[in-house]
Amino acid sequence: xxxxxxxxxxxxxxxxxxxxxxxxxxxxxxxxxxxxxxxxxxxxxxxxxxxxxxxxxxxxxxxxx
Numbered sequence: 001x002x003x004x005x006x007x008x009x010x011x012x013x014x015x016x017x018x019x020x021x022x023x024x025x026x027x028x029x030x031x032x033x034x035x036x037x038x039x040x041x042x043x044x045x046x047x048x049x050x051x052x053x054x055x056x057x058x059x060x061x062x063x064x065x
Contacts, residue, residue: 014037015029017041018032018037021044022040022041022044
């Protein structure tokens with residue numbers, strides 16, 4: 001599917017993030033405001049960040065108490 005790319009929005013990437021990563025149906029994605037979309041993407045990144053569990057100690061299996 002070809003999109004009009006004459007503006008600064010990367011519509012293919014936005015549609016991918018909205019429908020694949022955020023699991024929104026097409027009609028739900030297109031009804032999101034930019035603020036809602038940004039908030040959802042931010043929450044997704046925060047919840048799925050490997051840094052989220054940064055305070056979990058690491059080590060070898062024989063060091064587990």
